[in-house]
Amino acid sequence: MPQPLVKVVDLKKYFPVKGVFRVKGWVRAVDGVSFEIMKGQTLGLVGESGCGKTTVGKLVLRLLEPTSGEVYYNGENIYKLKGSKLKEFRRKAQMVFQDPYSSLNPRMTVFDIIYEPVKVYKLKVSDPEKFIVDLLYKVGLNESHLYRYPHEFSGGQRQRIAIARILALNPEFIVLDEPTSALDVSVQAQILNLLKDLQAKYNLTYLFISHDLGVVRYMSDWIAVMYLGQIVEFGPAEEVFEKPLHPYTKALFSAIPIPDPELTRKREKLKAPGEPPSPINPPPGCRFHPRCPFRMDKCSREEPEMIMVEDKHWVKCHLYTKK
Amino acid sequence: MECQPIIEVKDLYVNFYTYAGIVKAIDGVSFKICRGETYCLVGETGCGKSVTARSLTRLVPPPGRIEKGVILYYPEPGGKPINIMELSEEELRKIRGSEISYVFQDPNTSLDPLYTIGYQIAETMHAHGTVASIKEGIRKAVHILKMVLMPDPETRVKNYPHELSGGMKQRAVIGTSLSNNPKLLIADEPTTALDATVQDQIMDLLRKLRRDRNLTILLITHNMGLVAEMCDRVAVMYAGRIVEEADVYELFNNPLHPYTKALLRAVPNPLKRVEKLESIPGTVPNLIYPPPGCRFHPRCPMVMEICREKRPPEINVKPGHRVACWLYAEKRGE
Numbered sequence: 001m002p003q004p005l006v007k008v009v010d011l012k013k014y015f016p017v018k019g020v021f022r023v024k025g026w027v028r029a030v031d032g033v034s035f036e037i038m039k040g041q042t043l044g045l046v047g048e049s050g051c052g053k054t055t056v057g058k059l060v061l062r063l064l065e066p067t068s069g070e071v072y073y074n075g076e077n078i079y080k081l082k083g084s085k086l087k088e089f090r091r092k093a094q095m096v097f098q099d100p101y102s103s104l105n106p107r108m109t110v111f112d113i114i115y116e117p118v119k120v121y122k123l124k125v126s127d128p129e130k131f132i133v134d135l136l137y138k139v140g141l142n143e144s145h146l147y148r149y150p151h152e153f154s155g156g157q158r159q160r161i162a163i164a165r166i167l168a169l170n171p172e173f174i175v176l177d178e179p180t181s182a183l184d185v186s187v188q189a190q191i192l193n194l195l196k197d198l199q200a201k202y203n204l205t206y207l208f209i210s211h212d213l214g215v216v217r218y219m220s221d222w223i224a225v226m227y228l229g230q231i232v233e234f235g236p237a238e239e240v241f242e243k244p245l246h247p248y249t250k251a252l253f254s255a256i257p258i259p260d261p262e263l264t265r266k267r268e269k270l271k272a273p274g275e276p277p278s279p280i281n282p283p284p285g286c287r288f289h290p291r292c293p294f295r296m297d298k299c300s301r302e303e304p305e306m307i308m309v310e311d312k313h314w315v316k317c318h319l320y321t322k323k
Numbered sequence: 324m325e326c327q328p329i330i331e332v333k334d335l336y337v338n339f340y341t342y343a344g345i346v347k348a349i350d351g352v353s354f355k356i357c358r359g360e361t362y363c364l365v366g367e368t369g370c371g372k373s374v375t376a377r378s379l380t381r382l383v384p385p386p387g388r389i390e391k392g393v394i395l396y397y398p399e400p401g402g403k404p405i406n407i408m409e410l411s412e413e414e415l416r417k418i419r420g421s422e423i424s425y426v427f428q429d430p431n432t433s434l435d436p437l438y439t440i441g442y443q444i445a446e447t448m449h450a451h452g453t454v455a456s457i458k459e460g461i462r463k464a465v466h467i468l469k470m471v472l473m474p475d476p477e478t479r480v481k482n483y484p485h486e487l488s489g490g491m492k493q494r495a496v497i498g499t500s501l502s503n504n505p506k507l508l509i510a511d512e513p514t515t516a517l518d519a520t521v522q523d524q525i526m527d528l529l530r531k532l533r534r535d536r537n538l539t540i541l542l543i544t545h546n547m548g549l550v551a552e553m554c555d556r557v558a559v560m561y562a563g564r565i566v567e568e569a570d571v572y573e574l575f576n577n578p579l580h581p582y583t584k585a586l587l588r589a590v591p592n593p594l595k596r597v598e599k600l601e602s603i604p605g606t607v608p609n610l611i612y613p614p615p616g617c618r619f620h621p622r623c624p625m626v627m628e629i630c631r632e633k634r635p636p637e638i639n640v641k642p643g644h645r646v647a648c649w650l651y652a653e654k655r656g657e
Contacts (some may be wrong), residue, residue: 045598048518154606184367185545189589189602214548214591218600238596257548261591262570264552273475275488297642305387 003013003075004036005173005205006060011069013055022176028279029055031229033069034306037222039172042199042206042218044237046213048276052229053209057175061093062086062091066136073173086297091121096170099177100158110136111146116163121169135164140194156187163194167202175207180215192218205242213256225249228279228287235313245315248272248288286318294319326357327466329507329539330379330423332334336372347607348374348387350563350618353637355506358400361533361540363550363571366560368408369607372543375560376509380419380540381407381596387574398422398506405655421451421503427511430492433499434484440495442564444502451503464498471498472528489520501532511543526553546587547590549654552576556643562608565637570645582619585601617649627648 010302011033014026029052037043045053058064060071062078071078073089081089097103104113114132125131133143139160150158159179166174177193180188192215199202203204208219216237217222223240225248227235245251251272258264272291277283285292289299298318306316337349349371356362364372375518377383379394395404396418427433433445440452444467445460454460461480468476470492484492493513500508510529514522526549532538542553550557559580561634567580578584588601605622608614614621620630627649635649 022593186603189600213593217593218591256551257518258594259547259551261551263573275490275521
């Protein structure tokens with residue numbers, strides 16, 4: 001059995017809600033999340049805004065300290081890493097952010113932007129200019145872009161620069177937090193294809209965070225569906241898309257308009273009324289029960305366990321616990 | 324079905340006078356919307372779909388200016404049209420918000436944080452004389468919130484915008500827009516700021532309102548999925564021009580313009596496994612110096628010599644299906 005590159009165990013992150021003199025409550029942004037990602041594969045993390053997907057991304061890179069739980073990278077607990085080992089982890093595990101307009105320093109040239117991490121990690125580069133031009137070619141840019149500033153580029157090109165900056169460090173694991181949601185469709189396809197090509201070439205491992213199901217399906221080997229800080233369904237991408245089990249997954253899938261008028265108007269839809277409640281005081285029992293069309297008595301009392309229904313296809317729902 | 328037009332746009336040109344130069348945002352756009360249908364303008368950022376929508380009631384913000392064009396509004400089916408371009412500011416204000424009303428993308432900027440939503444709905448009705456007083460308006464606002472399926476409307480009418488969720492705010496905005504019984508509702512990316520399940524609820528609401536009130540909807544979106552789900556007829560815009568217009572089924576099954584074809588292939592479909600997405604090389608052109616001839620030619624895989632020089636004519640390939648592309652002009656020997 002091969003070891004997973006990233007293994008997350010019962011991760012929790014609560015943010016305090018501050019009153020005037022004391023903490024009034026806790027936002028349970030991430031509340032007991034576990035998953036694994038194998039080397040060279042992509043896990044797609046989907047969910048609506050505020051479900052905690054970005055917080056998971058930051059926790060996995062130790063950009064945030066968790067309230068409890070562990071993350072193992074290559075078998076080592078990343079929250080226990082120190083000194084040079086921590087620095088090595090930080091080099092290998094990188095992040096691409098959503099908005100390429102705010103993730104690049106407007107006062108630095110492309111050369112400086114990409115060379116900055118090389119300086120930080122004191123990597124040995126004999127010819128910086130050639131090194132960076134090579135990187136630019138890898139992301140579909142060229143030497144004419146070397147001494148330009150971010151404002152001279154379009155959104156798609158900026159995202160390419162952000163990707164080149166990460167590649168400079170020769171990373172293994174990349175958290176992609178909605179990398180294309182600020183981009184237009186025609187450009188989105190370019191960036192997605194670039195990410196896929198780079199993954200194949202350098203055997204990269206991705207955690208792909210997105211609310212766009214079409215994009216997630218295109219990119220992922222595995223899917224985790226999040227609702228209010230918890231993973232409610234997890235499985236191989238094809239399985240989850242072809243046979244969604246959790247009522248929330250079904251509702252989410254039926255809410256997505258499909259770019260095919262015949263298909264989208266004919267298909268059966270599962271409606272979830274209302275909106276996701278606040279993660280400050282999440283509903284007891286199953287968190288989806290107030291919106292669930294298949295709600296049973298049990299659902300408001302007991303929190304369902306995550307169980308494996310079919311081979312590697314997990315779901316957190318009482319409908320399946322009896323079987 | 325015979326098309327009874329409610330609005331007709333002929334040869335619209337809009338420029339924006341910026342420090343960097345003149346942005347030719349809308350460059351000869353013509354279309355008409357039939358009564359009772361949902362018409363979509365679809366395109367990427369900066370293609371001019373919002374500016375077109377705003378032009379319909381001359382709401383283009385400075386430094387933008389409508390250079391020329393005719394906008395005909397038909398208040399009654401088959402009746403005499405009004406040319407929006409010739410109206411005074413005063414006359415226009417009577418049409419905006421009562422005959423033609425808008426729903427914009429972000430409900431947070433459409434609502435005033437200092438007033439309750441009941442007051443805001445009442446104010447809109449009062450301004451157009453639909454109700455005699457604000458008090459009567461607030462009473463009526465409860466019915467309007469019921470109509471837009473706001474949960475618990477009696478309480479919500481007294482709430483301030485910050486007390487509502489995003490979906491409820493957008494319902495309140497739609498309620499405000501419908502408070503004077505408009506004939507045409509222009510929804511400019513009404514759900515882009517909302518989550519998927521909430522977007523679906525708002526789209527259900529729009530469909531229901533259209534059916535119950537015989538509303539005509541102009542939907543502006545960049546989401547091909549929403550187009551497929553909501554619209555009767557679609558116009559695809561690129562760089563300030565309509566490149567293709569057709570019935571929604573025809574457009575998805577038989578796209579003709581190379582841009583439409585590429586756009587449809589670039590959208591990942593969550594119901595299908597795709598090995599490789601096709602992307603469109605390059606980016607949207609700068610409209611201060613738009614490419615000559617066909618504005619899509621620098622990115623077009625089928626580009627010909629004539630595309631670089633002359634603007635393609637709009638060709639009616641079939642009844643109701645027009646395309647602005649030289650590929651189809653040739654075949655007809657033009």
